[in-house]
Amino acid sequence: MKENIAMEVLKQAPFGYAYHELLFNDRGQPEDYIFLDINHAFEEMTGLIGAEIIGKRVTQVLPGIRNGNFDWVDFYAKVALAGERREFTQYAEPLGRWYKVTAFSPEKGYFATLFQETTGEIAQIQELEKQKKEIEKISSDLKIIFNSTQDAMFLARIEKGDIRYIMNNTAHQKLTGYTPEEINEKTPEELLGLEMGKSLKKGYLKAVEEKHPIELEETLAFPNGTRTWHTVFTPVLEEGEVKYIVCSRKDITLQKKAEKEREYHFRRLQAMFEEHAAIMLLIEPATGKIVDANPAACAFYGYTRKELLSLQIQDLNMLSEEEVEKRRLLALKKRQRYFLFPHRLHSGEIRLVDVYSCPVTHYDGQMLFSIIFDVTDRERYKEELYREKQLLHTTLLSIGDGVVTTDSEGRIILMNKFAQEITGWGEKEASGKPFAQVFKLISEDTGEEVENPVARVFLTEKIIGLANHTALITKDGRQVSIADSAAPIRDEKGKIFGVVMVFRDVTQEKEHQGKILYMSYHDSLTGLYNRRFMEERIMKLDTSLEQPIAVIMGDVNGLKLTNDVFGHEVGDRLLQKTADAIKENCRQEDIIARWGGDEFLILLPRSTAENAENIIKRIKDSCVVKSDGPMQVSVSFGFAVKTKKEDLLQVIKEAEERMYRQKLMEGKSYRNSIINTLLATLAEKNLETEEHAERLRDYCQAMAKEIKLSAKELDELALLAVLHDIGKVGIEGSILQKPGLLNSEEWEEMKKHPEIGFRIAQNAPELSAVAEYILFHHERWDGKGYPKGLKGEDIPLLCRILAVTDAYDAMVSDRPYRKAMSREEALLEIKKNAGAQFDPEVTNVFIRMLGVENIRVHAKRGEEKDGLRGTSMIRQNKIKS
Numbered sequence: 001m002k003e004n005i006a007m008e009v010l011k012q013a014p015f016g017y018a019y020h021e022l023l024f025n026d027r028g029q030p031e032d033y034i035f036l037d038i039n040h041a042f043e044e045m046t047g048l049i050g051a052e053i054i055g056k057r058v059t060q061v062l063p064g065i066r067n068g069n070f071d072w073v074d075f076y077a078k079v080a081l082a083g084e085r086r087e088f089t090q091y092a093e094p095l096g097r098w099y100k101v102t103a104f105s106p107e108k109g110y111f112a113t114l115f116q117e118t119t120g121e122i123a124q125i126q127e128l129e130k131q132k133k134e135i136e137k138i139s140s141d142l143k144i145i146f147n148s149t150q151d152a153m154f155l156a157r158i159e160k161g162d163i164r165y166i167m168n169n170t171a172h173q174k175l176t177g178y179t180p181e182e183i184n185e186k187t188p189e190e191l192l193g194l195e196m197g198k199s200l201k202k203g204y205l206k207a208v209e210e211k212h213p214i215e216l217e218e219t220l221a222f223p224n225g226t227r228t229w230h231t232v233f234t235p236v237l238e239e240g241e242v243k244y245i246v247c248s249r250k251d252i253t254l255q256k257k258a259e260k261e262r263e264y265h266f267r268r269l270q271a272m273f274e275e276h277a278a279i280m281l282l283i284e285p286a287t288g289k290i291v292d293a294n295p296a297a298c299a300f301y302g303y304t305r306k307e308l309l310s311l312q313i314q315d316l317n318m319l320s321e322e323e324v325e326k327r328r329l330l331a332l333k334k335r336q337r338y339f340l341f342p343h344r345l346h347s348g349e350i351r352l353v354d355v356y357s358c359p360v361t362h363y364d365g366q367m368l369f370s371i372i373f374d375v376t377d378r379e380r381y382k383e384e385l386y387r388e389k390q391l392l393h394t395t396l397l398s399i400g401d402g403v404v405t406t407d408s409e410g411r412i413i414l415m416n417k418f419a420q421e422i423t424g425w426g427e428k429e430a431s432g433k434p435f436a437q438v439f440k441l442i443s444e445d446t447g448e449e450v451e452n453p454v455a456r457v458f459l460t461e462k463i464i465g466l467a468n469h470t471a472l473i474t475k476d477g478r479q480v481s482i483a484d485s486a487a488p489i490r491d492e493k494g495k496i497f498g499v500v501m502v503f504r505d506v507t508q509e510k511e512h513q514g515k516i517l518y519m520s521y522h523d524s525l526t527g528l529y530n531r532r533f534m535e536e537r538i539m540k541l542d543t544s545l546e547q548p549i550a551v552i553m554g555d556v557n558g559l560k561l562t563n564d565v566f567g568h569e570v571g572d573r574l575l576q577k578t579a580d581a582i583k584e585n586c587r588q589e590d591i592i593a594r595w596g597g598d599e600f601l602i603l604l605p606r607s608t609a610e611n612a613e614n615i616i617k618r619i620k621d622s623c624v625v626k627s628d629g630p631m632q633v634s635v636s637f638g639f640a641v642k643t644k645k646e647d648l649l650q651v652i653k654e655a656e657e658r659m660y661r662q663k664l665m666e667g668k669s670y671r672n673s674i675i676n677t678l679l680a681t682l683a684e685k686n687l688e689t690e691e692h693a694e695r696l697r698d699y700c701q702a703m704a705k706e707i708k709l710s711a712k713e714l715d716e717l718a719l720l721a722v723l724h725d726i727g728k729v730g731i732e733g734s735i736l737q738k739p740g741l742l743n744s745e746e747w748e749e750m751k752k753h754p755e756i757g758f759r760i761a762q763n764a765p766e767l768s769a770v771a772e773y774i775l776f777h778h779e780r781w782d783g784k785g786y787p788k789g790l791k792g793e794d795i796p797l798l799c800r801i802l803a804v805t806d807a808y809d810a811m812v813s814d815r816p817y818r819k820a821m822s823r824e825e826a827l828l829e830i831k832k833n834a835g836a837q838f839d840p841e842v843t844n845v846f847i848r849m850l851g852v853e854n855i856r857v858h859a860k861r862g863e864e865k866d867g868l869r870g871t872s873m874i875r876q877n878k879i880k881s
Contacts, residue, residue, distance in 0.1 A: 016042035016099075016115030022080045023057065030077035032057045033111075044335065045117045046095055062094040079103045080111040089118060098122040152249040158208060158242050172249070207233035208242045217252075228253045279372035281313070285332045285359070288312040288324065291367060300374065302346030318342040318350060331357035331368055340375070352379045401504040405489065408497045410435050410454050422482070422505050424475035439501075444469040444481065453486040454499045461496060463487040466503075481507045525572055526579035529593035534601055537591055542648040546605035549642040550612040553655040554582070554619075555663055556598040557634040564759035565730045577626045577633050585618035600635070601652065612639040636663035692809060696721040699805035699846075706845050707801070717798050720770045724777045724802060727757025751786045754778055773798050777806075782836045792839075800839040804830060804846045807838070823850070 010017045019037040022030050035053045043049055053061045058073070065072050070090050079086050085104040092099055098121075102114040154168035173179060207214040216231040230252045236244035273280055273292075279300045282292035293308040301308065301316065317324045319341065330336040339355045357370040402419030406412055411434055415427045423430075423438060430438045435454040442449055456464045465485045472480045484503030488496040521533035529537075541549060556578050563571035575598070582592055582600055595601035604611060616637045623633040638659030642651040700717045709717065728736060731753055735746045742750060754775050761771035776790060776799045783791030811826035821829070827847055834843035 011039045013039060014041055016045045016117075017112070018042050018115070019112045020058075020076065020080075020110065022077055022109050022111065030073065030081070032059050032073060033076060033080075034058070035061070036110075042115060045097070045099070045115055064094045068093040076103060076111055076113075080105045080109055083108060089122075091122075149248075150250075152251075154247050156204070156245045156247065158245060166244075203231060204233045204245045204247065207235045207245060211235055211237060211242060226253075227251055228256050279353075279374075281308075281370045281372065282360075283313050283328070283357075283368040283370060285328060285366065285368050288314050288328060297372070300345070300372075301343075307346075316343045318344055328357075328368065332359050332366075334359065340379075343372075352376045401502050402484075403500065403502050404435075404439070405500045406435050406454055406498050410452075410458065410499070412438060413498070419503075422474070422480060422503070423472065424478075435499075435501075438475075440473040441466070441482075442471050442473060442479075443467070444471045444479075453484070453501060457486045457488050457499045458496065461488055472503075480505050481510055523594040526576055526594050528579055528583070528600070529591065531593060531595055534591070534593040534595065534603075537603070538648050538652070541603065541605065544605075547642060547644055548606065548608060549648065549651070550604040550607035550609065550639060551642065551648070551651050551655045552602040552604065552612055552616060552637055552639045553595070553652065553659040554578075554600040554602070554635045554637045555659055556600075557636055557663070558632060558763075559598040561760065561763040564763065565727075565756055567730070574633060578623065578635055581619050581622040581626055581633065581635075585615055585622055590615075607641075609639065609641050612641070636660075638662055692813070693722050695809050696802070696805055699809065700801055702849060703801050703805065703842070703846060706849055707797075707842075709797075713798065716770050716773065717801065719767070720773045720777070720798055720802055721805075723757070723761070723767065723770060724774055724806070725753065725757065726760055727753035727755065727774065729760075730756040751778075754787055772796065773802075777802050779803075780837050781839050795839075797842075800842050804838050804842055807833075808846070 017037075017039040018035060020033040021036055023032040023034060025031045034055060034057050035050075037054070038048070038050045048061065058065055066074075072090075072092075075086075075088075078084075083105045085102070087100070087102045089098065089100045091097070097117055098119045100116040100118045103111055105111045149169065150171055152169070152172040152174075154172050155166045157164050157166055168178070203214050203216045213232055213234045216233075217228065218231065219226060219228045228251070230250045232248045234246045234248070235242040236246065273294050276294065277296055279297045280294040281290055281297055283289065284291050289312050290308055293305055295305075298305050298308060303311070313328070314321045314324050319327075327336070327339055331339070337356055337358055339357065341353050341355055342350050343353050344350055352375050354373040354375045355370050356372075357368050359366055360369045361367075402422045403414075403416045404412060404419050405414045411432055412430050413432075415423070415425065415430055420427055420430075425438050436452050439452075440449070441452075450467065450470055453464045453466060463485055464487075466483060468483075470482060470484075472482045474480055482503045483506045484501055486499055486501040489498040489500055491497050521529060523530045556575060559571055559574060562574050575594075578600065579592075579594070582602065586592055586602060587604070589605055590607075591603040591605075593601050602615070604615070616639065619635065619637070623635055626633045636659055638655045638657065638661070640651045640654040640658065642648050697718050700721045701714065704714045704717055731750060735742065735749055738746070754777060758771050758775035761767040761774050773796055776788065776796055779785035779788065779790040779795045779799060780803075781792060781795070781800070783789050785795075808826050808830055811821045811829060812823060814820045827850060830838065830843055831847060834840045
C-alpha cells in the first residue's frame, strides 16, 4: 500500500521523474539504458511522451545523447553501479534545455533521476552577465553603445535656447550623410531639410520647455518613397535645467504596415468568431468570468449575449467550483487542453461537452479561448458501448466453461478463470504465449498429440470441434478429459483476426457416465448384474459356442417375513449376504444377476448338471455360515442345463419351475425354523422366560375350561399364550431392557410389537389362526388400548382372557423396577380395573377360579424380565404419570 502511494506521489510530483535499467555489451561494459517509467512532469519538461519511449533505449529516443561534451550514459552507469547519489546541472544538447538532475540507484543496474528544468534560470544568469558586460562596455565607450541601435540617434547640447549637435550614431549618419565631425557645424534645417527641421525644432523646444520626453510621429515623403517616423526627444537635466537633448528617430513604416495587417486579421478572426457554427467563449482565467461569446454559444446555451457575459463559467458547469478552477488553471498553464464537462443550459437540461481551451493574448490581457462541442450523444453511445463491452467481458470471464482467445498469430490474449483452473496456467503467464505451448492436447486412446484446433481454424476458417476422447495436459502434468470447439473471430469486413476456444472439463462427466452405465447394468444393492444386463447376455449366449450352459435360479426364503419383522434395512442385508454367498462360490467366468426382488439367476458357461449341483451345495453351506440370530440366510434353488438345441429362455423357465417346487418342499421346514429362531431370540433378550409362558398357558387353559371354550379355541389360546409377544423381536433391545420408565418416543416404539407379531404369524400358515389375536392382545375394555382402540366385546374373547392372566402374572412376579405383589394385592388390582382395562365377566371368572385354587401354577417364578413392559395397568399408569 505504501509503495502504491509512493508511486502515485511520483506520478503527480511537479518535478520530472524517470526510472531506467542499465544495459551492457558482450564485454560487460555499460553501453546504453532503457526507459522503464516516467511521470507527467518529465513529459512536460522534455517533450518526450511515455507511450512512445517506455521500453526503448535512450540512444533510440535521443540519438545524439553521447555525442556532446557530456556522456550521459557513462555518468549514469557510474551511479547505477556504485549505488551513490549524484546531483549536477547540465545542458542536454538533444533537447536544447538545461536541467538540474538528482540521480540515485535503488538497485544495482537500475537508477532513478529527478529533473528540474533550469533553462530559464540559466538564461537569466547569462542575460545578467551579458548586461553587466554591456554596462561595462557602455561605461568605457558610450559611442559604441550609441551606435549599436538601428534607430537614428543624435546627442545635442542646448546653448542659449538653441540646439547644437555633439554626436550622432551610425544610423543617423546614414540617414543624413554627415560624419560626427561635420554635424557639429550644421543646424537641423541644414541636416534634414526645412520641413523636417521645423518639426524637429518644435519637438525639442517642447521637450526643453516641458522638461519631459516628447514623442512625435511623422509621415514624410522621401525620394525613395514615403516613410513614417517615430521620434522621441528626451531632455537631460543638470541642476533643473535642460542641458542636453537625446533624439531617437525610428523608421516605423513596416511597423505601421504590420499594425494595419494585424487589424485586418483581427477583423477576419472576429468575423470567424461571430459567424462560425462552433460554440466559442472567451474566459477571464482568474475569475472564470465569460468575457465574450459568439452567437453559436448563445444559441446553444439559450442565453442572450448580454446574459452570458454576466455569468461566470462556473454558472454553466455542473462540476464543483474548485474543480472547474483547477482545470481552468491547467489550461492556462498549457498542461491540459482538452476537457469533458457537464454543462447546464438555460432550460435546465444537462449536456456533455468537449472543451478545447488554450490561453490567448487579448487587449485586456491574457484570456482563455474555449471551443465547445456538444458530445452528449457520443458519450451516451460510448457508455452504452462500454456497458455492452463490460457485459460481454463479464459474461466471458464468468461463463461456466473455459474460454481462451488468441490473436491473429495464435498467441493467447485472454483466459477466463475457468480456463485458468483447468489448465493450471495464470492469465498473465499465459498471455502472449503460442496456443500450443499452453494447450497440449493428446488422444486418450493413443496418447499421441492431436492437431492444434486454433491452427485448424485459421486454415479452414470454420468452427472446429475436438474429437472424442481428447485430453489436455495441464501445467503440472495432469491429464484432464475435455470437450471443446474453436471458432474464428472476424472483423466487420469478415477477416479473421483471432480465435476463441470454449472447452470444459468432462472428467467427472465421463466418470458419471461410467457410473450410469454401471448402474444401468448392475443392481445397486448387491452389486450383481441386473435383469437388463442378463437379458442382453442371454441373447448373446443363446447363439454362442460356450455350451453346455447350466442355469441356476435361486429364491431367498423369508424375505417378506424379514422385512415385516425387522424392517427393509435388515431385509437388504439378507439379500446382500445371499449375494455374497453366491459370488464366493461361483467361478470367475460365471454370470450372476439379481433377477427380481428375491430371485437370483446364475449362468454357468461350459458347465454340466454336476457342476451346478456342486455350486448349489457350496452356496447353501455358505448361507448356513452367514446366518446370524434371527437373520436366517436360506435360498431355494433350481437348475437346468442347455444343450445346443434348447432355447436358453426355456431352460431358465425350467430352472425356475424346479426352484418353485424345491421352495414348496422346504417352505414348512424353513418357517418352523424361523419361528423357533424368533422364539430363541426372544428368550436370549430375556423378555419372556419359559416359565412365564408355561404359567400363562396354564392360566389360559383353566379359564378356557371355566368358560367352556371349544377344543379349537383352547388350542389357539394356548398358542397365543406362548406367541402373543413374539413381535418384540422387532423392538430395539435398549428399549426392551431399559430398567427405568420409557419416554414418549420409546413408548410409541414399544406399541408397534402387536403389529410386528401379526405380520410374523401371517407369514406362517401354521400361526395364521392366532395372527389377529396377537394384533389385538393389548386392546382395553374401555377402548383406550392399542393398536386399533377396540372396545368391549369388539375385542376377541381370547385376547380378553389373555389380558387378565398376563396382567396377574406380571404383578405377582419380580420386576427390575419393583418387587412382586402378593396374590391378594394383585387380585385387588385386577378387580379395581374390571370394566376399564379388563372384561368384567372374564375378571370375575378369573378371581373366582383363583379363589377355589383349582389351577396348577409353577412354584418357581424366578427373576423374570418384564415381558409385558407397558401392558399392565400399573406400568401404564406409571408411564402416563
